[in-house]
Amino acid sequence: IVHSSGVFTHNVSWCQCPGSHHEHHLQLLQAGLFPASTTHPRTAFTFKVLDHFLIDALECKTSAMSFFEKIRRLTNNAFPDTVPV
DSSP states (O other): OEETTEEOOOOOOOOOOTTSOOOHHHHHHHTTEEESOSSSOOOEEEHHHHHHHHHHHHHHOOOHHHHHHHHHHHHOSSOGGGSOO
16 A cells, blocks of 8 residues: 555455455455555555645646655665565
């Protein structure tokens, strides 16, 4: 999960309840997370980090790669290469 304060690894248990959305991407959206894929999501973004990226891109002309590098540094400044991509 990518958030404004860093990248975090979490185990997710998908809901299999009768009447619920069985599609994983819809379950993530209902939880307030934006999936990176609609077929087999393994990464999700909080709407807060998407809002921060939008402001950075519009005001500072920050590229997506530079923004993610900043998030990696916030996660682990000493070893940013160890942060999952």
